[in-house]
Amino acid sequence: MRPFHPSYIITALGQIIPFLWVTLATMAGTVFFGSLAGLMLARAKVRRRPLSRALANVYIYMTRCIPSIVLLFIIYYGLPELLLAFGININGFDKAFFVITTFSVLFAANMAEVFRSAYEAIDPGQREAALSAGLSEWEAFFRILLPQCVTVALPNFANALVNLMKEGSLAYTIGMVDVMGKGQLMIGMNNGSYSLEIYLALAILYWALTIVLEKGFGYVEKRLSSGKRTAAA
């Protein structure tokens, strides 16, 4: 067996880091589309319209039960077939398209629950006070309710983001070259040697990313709830 080379971890990191932007960009895309869809789902859930509410519940239930790797393959192989039936050819699309689609579908379900619970955590009196002060529903939502929702939702959102980042590493299975994909390629090109060093390099990278995310969100959380914190003390 080949001896362990700690120094190769550094070498591997040097080659993997240039692909960090792919990981981050797919995450950003997923967060954008997933949050948007999640917002709509949450809205469907809090408004008391039976049909849209039932549909949202079915969606959330179904997507929560599918392992992400299964959905990834279903979308990677199935979506082009489906769209071809409508005369749309997406076979040439970038792999990132399928990755972002898959994880947006999953992320939306998580976000729907995060947004819904945040919205329901806000006292209905806040909206009433805003309306009776003469604000429109729209103004009440954006100026009074939403800022409070954000504060409540932030910790859960950060959690979902870290999960997304880790799950996102599965994208290599359909051949997307993000940090995980690059690591796999390196292992392949080395005929399987240095794989431990490369996986350790990846672990370090994901670890660092998680810390950055958590610290970043921790900071924002603190800033946003400055008014509340002092009161609790």
Added chain:
Amino acid sequence: MLEIRNVHKSFGDNEILKGVDLKVEKGDIIVILGPSGSGKTTLLRCINFLERAEKGTMDFDDIHTEFKTASRHQINAIRKRTGFVFQNYNLFANKTALQNVTEGLTVARKVPKQEADARAREALDRVGLSDRYDYYPSQLSGGQQQRVGIARAIAVNPEVILFDEPTSALDPELVGEVLNVMKALARDGATMIVVTHEMGFAQDVASRVVFMSEGTVVEQGAPKEIFRAPKDPRTAQFLRRILRDDYEYSI
């Protein structure tokens, strides 16, 4: 100035308001009394369209509207001419005391920020909170929060201020500071409709006491008449119970 007629409101099968009439003139201090469940709070909330009454009409100065069909435009116009003080204060948790007061001025009424700030400070000064402009609601005591709530209601120069049990959520020792502010407003000529259980306030300040029971106005009149010689047995019974309780508390 404000007249509502035949207001009906149900929650499911439970009919809370069964045809209530109320007339308010400028400068009136109307105190609404009644046992819990009699519909006092619901009536107040219907006037501000926080609940939508099924039946009844409202005349507010030149605005004539049916509760059921009032347009968004009419509702907003009525809300802008009224102030509402909530039992649980409902201060905007993400805004400072000053911002709580300016919000209705700058956003809803498009008052320039500088003027809004000045008016908000004046309103907060009136309720005795000159030193709390930049505090968040969570940093204030219940009594201070409610006084911010009152400042928020008066800063917009409303034609009538609606008080929904403004002292019910307060610790007993904080009730006085809020009542004093309300008394000062009354002296300054504000028009107020107050739902409360503070009998002392009703006796001292009210220009008219309205007694409600089971969704109707049972009797109304000057506080002296109501408290000394209630005509309706339900009023008499309610007052006996409340006043006796007050007496026992004071022992």
